[in-house]
Amino acid sequence: MRRAHFKFSWIVPALLLPQLLVIFVFFYWPSVQALYWAFTLEQPWGGGNTWVGFENFRNIMSDPYYWGSVRVSTIYALATTALAMGMALVLAVFVDRQLVGSRVWRVATIWPYAVAAPAVGLAFQFVFNPGAGIFSYINAVAPGWWDLSKYPWQAVTAIVIAGAWKQVAYSFIFFLAALQSIPRSLIEAAAMDGARPMRRMLDLQLPLLTPTFFFLLVINITDSFTDSFGIVDTLTGGGPFRATELMVYRIYADGFRGFDYSGAAAQSIILMVLVMALTFIQFRYIERRVHYS
């Protein structure tokens, strides 16, 4: 809270208006409209929407493919988060030792953040393709063993690895920043007490990373729900047998290929609630519980 202010005048609304207009038109209105569509159904011959209550939600819930989509989204979220954060943590802890060349290591880890999701998907589709990718060796011995377009578990593995690959940089940046903000004096004190580097890592640095860890946990899970579209679209296209239809991909497929706006809107609402719940947990519990000063 500031003490010194400028006097309120017409300038203030003029400054706020552009931002408020943009978020009203492109954020609040669509969000409300999603609610409206989720509870109504468009008439087949035009003439507006009729109120159908929870009918759209019931339809989704009774669709086994929707539960398949929820299942694979959960697997994707947990697996990419675990892989990406694990790797990022190891790399960050060792880069933080600041040996010769640590700046090179740092840049080498950061740049994948800049690669677009569909580019990642396409590159990994090549890497994992059964004919000439890295698994072509196995396929030479056991023909047809590896084929993304045939085996669901292989397709899921592929999108998890591609997703994790893309997420490593983000977590790494945050872990490294958190490690570097640990006061030097603390580490020096531990060193003087005779704690060797590995001991300091385990007993001092890692515990101090807890807030960052939980922050990244929530962000990574949220991102995996929203940011996965490009990877899925270019890597598997939702297949085989709809095994990699993550939730956002399904919303897109239902809404824009199936023209089922109401069904897509109902799914959007479910996803919105999920993302908001995660964000809420983030602000409400994690930020409060894990706090050192």
Added chain:
Amino acid sequence: MIERTPILDLLTHLILACGIVIILVPIWLAFVAATLDLQAVNSAPVEFWPGDQLWPNLREAWMQSDFGPKFINSFIVAIGVVVGKIALACITAFALVFFDFRARMLIFWAIFITLMLPLEVRIVPTYAVAANALSPFQTILDATGISWLLKTLSGVEVALQWNLLNSYTGLILPLVATATGTFLYRQFFLTIPDELVEAARMDGAGALRFLWDVLIPLSKTNIAALATIMFVYAWNQYLWPLLIITDRATYGMVVVQLSDLVPDQLTTGGGTPTWHLAMAATMVVMIPPILVVIFMQRWFVRGLINTDK
């Protein structure tokens, strides 16, 4: 730290090297594929060493996807998002921090909430709004009876229409409509000492003058940080442009072009997949944001950490 740990140092380098190899291998393989010809790229086992076809492949991929105008489009959109976001973030945060008025906290929260739902989650209704950006106002006028009133009074039918499909505005505006940046600016403005405000007022500077002559020069690092983040964010957009741009020849962006290059039944028609061209195009598309991140690394990291996104 002043201690000798030769074994641990070696181990550190080894672990880091392993990590980098894991990160680099997929892209290296993609790069190698971009340097081979059609036959070599499709013959097992996988090639680990580049061939000599990089330049012809790049040229053909470039021609095939008509990357020229698409690169210009991508740059226009990225620059538009960067400038729009920074300008909006700056003036909004300024109004929220340096003025005291009743609705301040309400507006703050209204903007803050937009952080919670990314564009991908509300994609279907946002698309509907983009088809007619004035439809919210039309609906409000209809619902409140104002359009009926106008029609009976003056005979003018209110039909607001502003189609954003297939336009730069449609690509840029929805990407600007979130609060990232506003918060970065707010954090920064909160660190400006009150004395500076008082001094400016004593010198007779108005609010806008203070913003332009004092705050904006002070926030140069902020601008750099935000600009790098937003450039990468806008350049890499995929789902949104994929939806609202049907006229790809005029308004297509490079990243979206990748969706046409997926070598499946649709594009190859059962023929040999043209991996070498797909990978060459992937390389081309990846380069600009990677360069931004590497050269602006300091600002980029700073921006990422401070915006939490």
